[in-house]
Structures are given as C-alpha cells and as structure tokens.
Amino acid sequence: MDASQTTPTIQAPGLGRKIGLARAALAWEGLWPRFVPLLSFVALFVAAAHLDLFAGLDPWVHTGILAALAIAFAGLAWWHLRDFAWPTREASIRRLERDSNIPHRPLVAVQDHLAAGTADPMAKALWEAHRRREAERLASLSNRPAHPGLASLDKWALRFVPLLALVVAIAVAGGWRSDRMAAAVTPAFPPPPPVVANLWIAPPAYTGKPPVYLDMADPDKVLRVPVGSKIAGFVDDVRGRKPPQLLIDGKATEFSTVSKGKYQVEEVITEGKQITLQARGDEQARWKLHVIPDLAPTIEFTRPIGVDKWSTKIEYLAGDDFGITGVQLQMRLHGSVLGDDALSSDEEPEVLRVDLPVAGNAKKISDTFVRDLTSHPWAGLKVTVMLFATDALGQKGRSSVETFLLPERVFNDPTARALIVLRKALTRDPKGYRIDVADGMRMIHGNPSSYREDPVVQLGLRIGSVRLAQNDNKETITDTQKLLWDLAMRLEGGATSDAERAVEQARQQLQDAMQRQAGDEEIEKLIQQLYDAMARWQRELAEKMKDPDERRRMEEQAEKMDPNNTITGDDLQKMLDKIR
Template identity: 30%
Template sequence: MDQGEGLNTLGKKLAATRRRLTLLALGRAWWPAFVFIAGFLAIALAGGFDRLSSFLAALILPLLILTGIGLCWMSWRRYRRPAEADVVRALDGQSELRPVSSLTDRPADPAAGPASLWRAHRARLVAEIGNLRLPRLAAEWAALDPYRVRYIVPVVVVALALVAGPAAPGRILRALSPDLGALAGADKMVVEAWVTPPEHTGRAPVFLQAGMKDVRVPVGSEITLRTQAPSAPKLILRGDKRKTMRFAQTPEGAFEARARIEGDTRLTVNWWGERARWNFIVLPDEVPLIAFDSPPAPGQRDQVEFKWKAGDDYGVTAVELAIRLRVPHPAAPEAEDRVPVPMPGAPGARELSATAQLDLTRHRWAGLPVDVRLVARDGAGQEGFSESMPFILPEKLFLDPLAQAAQEARVTVLREPRPYAEMPRNDQALTDGAINTAATGRLDAAPEGVRQAALMLDSVTYRGEMFINDLGAFMGLRMALGTLQTAGTKAEADAVEPLLWAIALKLEHGSVADARARLEAARAALERALREGAPEEEIRRLMEAFRDAANEYLAAKMAEAMAGGLDAPEQQQDGQAQAGGDSLGGQDFEDMLNALQDLTETGAAEQARQLLSDITNLLENLEFQRGQGQGDGMPGEQADGEDSDLPPEEQELTDAMRRLSEILREQRQLNDDTLAQQRGEQSGQSGQQPGEGTDQGEGTGEGQEQDGGPGQGTGTPGAGRGGSLAERQAELGRLVEELARRGGNSGQTGEEGAGQPGAGLDEDALRAILEAQRRAERALQGGNEGRAVMDQERATQMLSELSREMAEQIDQMRANRLGEQGQNSNDPLGRPLTGAGNDGQGVEIPSESERQRAKDILDELRRRYGEAEDEEEREYLRRLLERF
C-alpha cells in the first residue's frame, strides 16, 4: 500500500471509530430519555391512553411532559463528545507500533542516512494501518445495556405500530393532545342541539346526536344549542363566512345559542377545546310554480272565473291575481294590484288545483282592459308567476242614473295615481286673528282625478233635496263631496270609496244588496278562518255572525218579494219562513246551519267549507216568484187543489214520498234523542226528558188528520212524540209497516194501485227498514242504547236511500210533464224541482251520531298526539289531524 492510499484508509477508520464512540457516548447519556420516549410510544400505540378517562389522561400528560423534559436536560448535561485522543487510542491499542499516533512523529536527524530509515519506518506504519480493525466496543455496550434494551424497545414499538395499522397516528396524536378541558370539568359537558326547519316546510325538528355527519336541513332552518358549563361556550359557524358568537345565559342558569343556517355550514362548540361539531348541508327551497288551466272569463253574477294549478316543494301558502292596466297611467306605469285567490284545503299543500270565482266589480279598474297573471307564494316568501293574459275586468251594471253617477265619481278618485301637491306653509296661521287660508284650498292641491270627482258630486247634488227622492243617498253624496273637499292626501280622498259604493248599490238594488254584502263578508271571514286553522273561539264567533247574516238575507229577500206584490210565505212552526217552499223549509235551513256549526267544531274544515259554499249558493240563487197554481204564493208551494191536477202515477208517488220524508225526519230526531240518552243528556224533544208525554203532536197541521186519505194517514210521524224511546220507535215501525202494506206491489200503477199512498215503494226495502226498526225497539226495551243507535242508523240510511230513489222518480216525472207544458222545472234555489217530500238531500248533512263520532275521533287523535314520544308516530298523527 502506498503512503497516499494508507493515509486515506486511516482517515476513514478514524471517522468510523469516531462515530462508534459518539454513539456509545449518546447511549451512555441519553438512555433514560430513550427508554422513556420509547415506552410512551409503545403505550400510546397499544391504546393505553385511550382507555384512560379524559380527566386522568389530561392529568398524566403534563407529568409525562415534565418528566421527559427533565430526562432530556439531564441527558444533555451528561453527554460528552468523544475526544480525538480517545479515537486514536481505540485504534492504536490494536498494534504495538501505534500506527495512528506514530504517523504524526517527525525524524530528529534530517540527514540522508537516517532519512532512508525513516521512510522505511513510515512504510511499515502505513502497512500496519491496513491491519487495524474498527473497535467493536462490545464490552462497553454490555456494561451499559446488559439486557439489550436498545434492541427490544424499538422492535416492540415497530410491532405495535404494525398491529395498530391506520389507527397508529391517531392514537399517538390523542396521547399527545388529550382533552385538557377535562381538568376544568369540560369532559362532563353535554351539548343538546336540535334543528327546527322553517314552519312552511312542514318538517319535524331534527334532534342532533354526537357523531352525525352531513345533516341535511332546509335552508333557513334554526339550530338551537343548550348546555351546562361554568362559563359561556363559544359557537363557531364556518360557511361562506366565519361567524363566532357566545352562548347566552338563560334564567335557569344554562347557556343557550341560536343560529340560522342559510348555506352549507360547519358548526363547532368550543369551551376548553371542541365540545361538539356538526356539518350541515342545506336543501334548496325551489320557487313555486303556477299557471292558468283555463284563461279568465266572465262568470255568473259578473264574477271572474278561471282554473289554475300551482305547486311547490314545501307547499303554496298564498295565491294572488296580479292586475296591471294594459295601457298604464303615465304617472304610474308600474302600478299593479293584487287580489287574493281562495285556496282549496289548508295552506301549505304541495299540489293545488282549483276553479276560482272572484268578484272584481268593485276593483278600481273594473271595465278596463288589463293584463292578469297569477302569483304563488311559499312559506319562505318566494314568489312564482304565471304567464300574463289579457282580460277586461267585468263591471257592475248600474241602471239608476244617480247610482251611475256615484260609481263614476268613485272610480275617478280610485284611478287617480298622483299624490296631492305640496301645500304652501302659512307661518301666520297660528297668530292671533290670522285666517289659515291654505286649509280651505286643499282641493286646489288635489290631483286632477280628485278635483273632477268633486265637481261631479257637486253637480249631481246641486239642489238635490228637491229632486233626489232618497234623502239618505243625497246626504251620503254630500258627505262624500265634503270628504273630497277637505282631504289633504290621496289616502284621505280614497276614504270615500266604501261610501260611494254603498250608495250606488243601495240606489240600484235597495236593502237586499246590504244584506247580501253582509252575507258575503261573513262567508269570506268564516271560510278564511277555516282555511287558516283559526282558534275554535274565533270560528264559533264567525259561525254565529254567518248565521245572523244568512237569516237577515232571507228576511230582506222576503221583504223585497212582498214589496213586489207577492204574498207572504207561510210560517212553519219553528218560526222560520219557508223561503224555498218544500225545497228549503225553515227546519231544513236550520239543520244545514247546525250541521255547518258541528263540522266547524269537529275540525272538519274541508267539509265545512264545502257546506258553507253550498249554503251561500242556495241563498244567492233564491228567487221569489208568483205561484204557478191558483193564486199567488211562494215558488214551490202548490195552491189548494193543485195536487188533484197531477197525473195519477205522479200523485201516488208524491203522496208516498211525503209520508216517507216525514218518517225519515222523525227517525233522525229519534236517533239524536237515543244518542243523547246514551250520553246521559236531555233529548231534543222540546226540552222534555225521554219518556215524557205531550198532548200536542209536533207535526199535526194542515192536511194531517186521522183518516187515511192521501197525505192524511193515521199516526202522522210528527204527532205524539211523547212516550219512551222504545214506544216512539215502535210507532215509526208501525207507520213503515202500513206503508209497506199499502204499496205492497212495487211499481204498481193504474186502477189496482191508484189511491194508495204507498204505491211504487220497494217492498223489500221497506221490510229491511222495518226489521232494523224492530231490532232497535228491542234494544231500547232492553236498555242497550248503543245497539239501538246502530240499528237506527241503518234504518235511517235505508230510509234516506229509498227517499232519494223516490225523489229521482218524481223529478223525472215532473220534468217530463213540465217539459210538455213548457214550464220552468227549477225551484227558487236554482235546483231541479223534486218531490214534495224532498228533505234537502242535495246537501249531505251528517246526523248527530256521526258528528259525535267525529268529535270523539278528533279528541282521541289529539290525546295520542300529545302523549306520543316516537317522532315517526307524532308525524303520522299530525298528518291524520291535518286530513281530519
């Protein structure tokens, strides 16, 4: 080996020896810290810290950190870097020549002879360097680590890491970052949270649990968080923007926070660290859709009629008709009026379809060409629009000249969109003796339309006390003129609208228009309350108002008819005028109103609204005409002796129908009395208890004597209601049996069946009715009112079906006969004329027992809804209550 190569080899061996000595020095100094850290990692990877309580883990970590810092500081202090002499000594000790240190020697005599000896000596040393070996230091390591801990601990740590797998980093991280808030009691902190979706969505609240991921909620939902803590936690919302807020303390000592979720949000609750976290993904709220199913068209009574459909993902809450002038006023080119459109069912339905009938004759643009479009609004306030359609708003026809003038002045004021001009300020108005002349010239500051209306009213009422017969209308017009002259704003001028409208109607239609307006207002208020689910007390109050308005309207129509030359209608025993003759008797009308009230009380809003509409249509179609028989009378009433002019077949069916209708009415009353006795209440028989007798028959009246002519059978159902319930049921059974005996052959006509009140009746149906009545009689005798009610209901149902079939036969016969005679076949209510015994079958009126069952079912559903704990069950019961 030459000298250069030997020195290079020596340098490498010196460096390697230095590293081994340094490692030995590190082991001597740092072995306590190494063992401590390795042991910590082994315990963490094995999950030892995860098994500790939060408090204990948080308490141990500072001790471990302090211990580790202390050991590291001690190791640092103990560490001594190996000296160069130690490195040389470790290599020189292997040879007696001490080649490493000897190479540093220098010759004492530089002469030529000794120099050759010195070169030979250095060559020998270089050759010896090749024989040197790196020190193993086995003895030193054995003395330092006799149990090979330096090998065992790393192997154990690596093995535990392999066993832990993907969970290894998390375990180490949790061991290094325990919940320090546990030292302050934060580990026992429980965060209760729930999300309340917007009310219009109809969704149930969502109670949040720890660990829930990607909670989907409607946009606009409100989250409520409540917890117990020594101090106020912090709520952090991370969405489009970061928002931080503190919990507020409640009177109970808890802490509560509320936030609205408008977009995808990550929510965390922090108090000595993160206490809760949820991610929310919002569900978008779509804009509602709406369209015309049929274009607007003029309907009956100058109404606007059209079909429409709408839909929304969470339900439509309101529908309006937006109206714009086709040629707008230059001063208000964007003017638009919106008219509410009645919605079928309760607000919030997702799919809607209906036919709307709107009275827009009072609108300020009535009679003008307009563009109309539908507007649907959802619970979030979003609006969807239909396509625009051209239309001419219908206007009310006024034939009275003075009514026309009032209407013209009214629309002139309403159609004026411009405001009043600024009036000059009179600073001297409040000084002594000053006259505020500006206050007397307010009409000069009014827009042109108001001034024109004032001039019209002034002209119409000039010396009106001499030529206007209706002094009330004259004073009303002068009052409207005074209002326009003193108004200082457009709103004050518009206040004359209701006055001028009422005057025009009164001049054109008289007092019936007022009664009809009250009826329509009461109907609209009651329908709105039913649709919006108003409180029971308000619905009861509105129901009473509708009842009063309906009776007032009937009285006004009757007075109008009498003033036109018709005779007053006969009065039934209950005091109600028989406005519709046989088709709408006073008791029938009261039954309809009572049924409507019961439907509102039981919460059957949809059925109540339908019956309300039927009653209103019946009243509005009511017409009083002269009788078509001998003499004048109410329509539907037959003059004396008219029955004798009927064909024999129709006469027989009519007489049988009358008796059958009387039996049906009495059977219904007996059903209600039986149900009342079952509940422990008083029966409805004129304030008498069941079983009390009476000397006067309720139904005994004209044409009801004790012999058996047509319409005069013995034992008239209304007669003799006294006695027990069983006796009254037996009497009804006897009457049905008599009907069956007289009309024994179904459909019998001619001489064989003529003159028999029961001719044409279905004998099998009568026998089934009789059997049900006899079972009810036996049940009443045995004190089993529940069984009796069931049998009575069956008998009532069969009587009703048989009565309806008879009425259809009579309708057909009468329609054919009147068609041949060229007479009108409609009654005053706009319905086809029915038999004399029609009992208001066109409108289904639930019986007392049916209404009571509906109330009981509703109460039971409400009770179960209040006691239900399962969320799915509560949602199911809620949907049932809505449908009910």
C-alpha cells in the same frame, strides 16, 4: 532555504486508515467503561417493565417515579461523560506506534524538517536518506484491537447482573412485550370525559319538516335540510379550556358559555356542504350537509275568467315546494302597463288588490275566487288582471296577464243609469272629463222630477258637482265616484235599510269563508248569521207592505227591475241549503 520551511511529508499506503482506526480504538476504550453503567440502568428498567412492576401504581406516583428515573439517568450520564475528550491526531499516531512496537517514532520522523535549513547540500542529502529509511518502516505499522479494561475495573463482574436480570424478565414475560413497555412509560391516568354534544337542525316552521338530530356516531349520514334551517344545541365539555366551535364549510361560529363546561349554539344555515364540531383544539365530529333551496312559487289561471250577472269568477292553480302563504289578485284598467313595478307597489293608486283566501300552508292550491265587483268604479270597463302567489320567504310568483270586461249592475231607473254613465266617464279619464261630469251632475240636479225630488239625491248632486268642479285631486275623484254609485243605488232601490245591508254583509262573509275552506263551526255560525239577517229583512219588508203607498212604490220598482239582475230570498235560501 529558510529553516522554517517544511519538508514535504512522505505518506505510506493506508496510513490515514490506520491512524483513524487507532483514534476509534482510543475513543472506544474511553467510552465503553462509561456506557456500561448507563446500559445497565436501561437494562434494569426494561427488566422491571417486563416483570410488570409498574402495574397498579397510582398515576401520579408512577409519574413521579418516571421523573426521578429520568433525572437519575441524566445525572449518571453527566457524571460518567463529564471528563471524556475525543482523541487527538497526535494521540492516535502515538497509539499506532505503540501498537506496532516500532521504536524511534517513525511517524514523527517523516514529518520533521532540518533545524539548520537546507543550505548545506551534504546535510540535506543525509536528512533525505534518513526520512526515506523511516518511511520504509511505516509499512510495518499495524493496529491492535481496543481493550477497554472492564475486567480490571469490575473485578466482581457486576456488569453481568443487569443483563442476566433482563434475560430472566423477558423469559418470564414470555418474550418481548411491547404492551408492558408502553405501560411502563405511560402513567394510567383516566381518560378525560368525552365531549357530549346534543345538536339538532330545525327546519323553518312553514316547511312542516321535523327536526334532524346530529348523531356523532353516524358522520356519513347526509343531512338534507331546507335553506333557512336553524342549527342549535348544547355541548358538555368540562375539560375544555376554550368554548367549542361549529364550522360550516370552514366558517366558524363559537359556542356561547352557559355555565362552567356547558355551551350552546344557534346558527342559521343558508349554504354549505359540511358541518364540523371542534372542541379541545381537535375535530370531534363531522357531518355531510345538503341545503335544499326554497324555490319561488308558481301560479296560473286554469280557465278563462268567467262573469255572470253580478259576480266575477276566477279559477287558478298555485304551487310551492314548501307551501303557499298568500294569493293576491291585482287588477288595472285596460291599457295600463303591467309588470312588477306597476303591480307590486303599495302606493300605486290605480291598482285593485284583493287578497284571496288561503287555507293553511298548502303546497298546492286549486281554488275558485268569486266576488261581486259591480260596485267598483271600473265595472263595465275592460280590465287586465294578474295573480301573485307568495311563500313564507316572501318570494313571489306571478301568472300571465288576462283581460276581460268587468261585469256591471244593470240599472232600470233612467236617472240612475245616467249617473253610472257619468261615473264611467270620470273613471276612464278623470282629468279630461272632470268638468263634463260636474256639468252633468248640475243638469240632473236642475231637474228634481227625474230623481223624484229626493232631498238626499238633490243635496248629493249639488255638493258633489261643486267639489268636482273646484278640485281635481285623487281624493275628490274617488269620493265623487262613490257618491255617484250611492246615488244611483238609492234611485234604483230606494234607501237601503240596515236589514238589507246586514243581509249583503252576511252573504259576503259566508262566501269568503267558503273560499278559504273555513272550519265547520265557523261556516255554521255564518249560516246562522245570514238566516238571522234574512229574517230581520223579511220582517222589515212585511212592515213596509202594510203601508199602501210604500207597497205601491215597491211594486212599481219591482216591475222595472231586471229579473236576471235580482237575487231573491229564495235564491239565498237555495244557496244556504246547497252549502249545508
């Protein structure tokens, strides 16, 4: 066998443990003298903390002392540990052999091998016998305790001074004081000024609800606000490096900077369950949120539509959770298709829209609409009507569809009745009856005695028939319908004076004011306006009655008129007395 080949190592029971204990003893003898100064440093610091020597120091001075102590401790540790090396296995084996006081180093002998190799049987046998004898000596190996030798290094026993100081300081402090330890390592810097937030939620004005203020000390309060409310306010954060943030269900809105440390925010709330205020990189406050939806309004007829000799009466009930802002009546000729598409388009030419008066922003409206629609081209025809209610958000609610016969004025003059018949035909089917109506107008024009040779009626019939025969556009149809009505009214009651028109206008204004529940001052003003118009009309009638021909004509006209279709001055006077 080659001389380089190793001989199997002979191991004794517990040998590895004994070598490990020897290594630990060597390490402790090297570390403990180095740890004692460090532990003494720590003991003196703890003693100083328990004696409350750091109390009352300026925060920056305290910080400087702590920094100096930390640097000193790190330097001391480096200085004492700079030349320390962990014991090797060879050193540990040598320490075990010295502790056991066994000569000739048996641990090394059992690991040696023949330098000349194992070719000579006699030499090999002698070598094996030698190794077995040395291995038997391994059983007597033993470890001795470590002996760092501090007494020889510290002859004055100064190492006990920090320990004594620590015991005395803890005794003086009345035991272990965690609060003084915390104060010793924490400079007493004044706390940063708190974040001051002044936030509120303003519901939309139409809801009539007061603002809701966000109290940082009451985060559990549920904020119940209508949809569309606006959260706004200011935050003072002089120590903040970044603007605060307002989070609604995680959706962040950054405050805008007003000045240094001053911020403001404004955001509309449409949904969410939680509001969070973040500043200085941390959550400052949190509130629960409940957004109240704004439902669409409702409206319905409360009674069937009523009609009398001159007016249309519609009673309805409308409601909304936050208030009605508008009510509109929409009417079409019977047979037209009703629905949102037909009744909501402002460009629909065959829809009559009437905005009904609404008092304030009431949540519930129970009202009656009365209007004289006898002059409308649809008078005397069947119509369909719907009501629409609108809230502040523009949401619309609609009623069911009602059908009724629109009342018409009863004309006593035969020519006036004929003109109204032509007007109805033109209204029912403008395209189909346009030529027939033009022919009818020419026929009446050719008989001047039927309209008492009134030049105004004659000129109106001539021009109107020519225009209608030549054009079929909407403008011509509408103008002809109005012309036929004006001519019929002229034949029925003569030329309408300014005084009569003033009376009718004042009456209608007063009626509208009553329906929208106007104030007493406005009502009184309109009543007086109607009184003045009536007085002017009566004076004009008195002047006309002085002319025998005019008086005879008026008496003949009165005999022809239907008393049920006449509103007299006494009727108006009674109405005014009832209002007052």
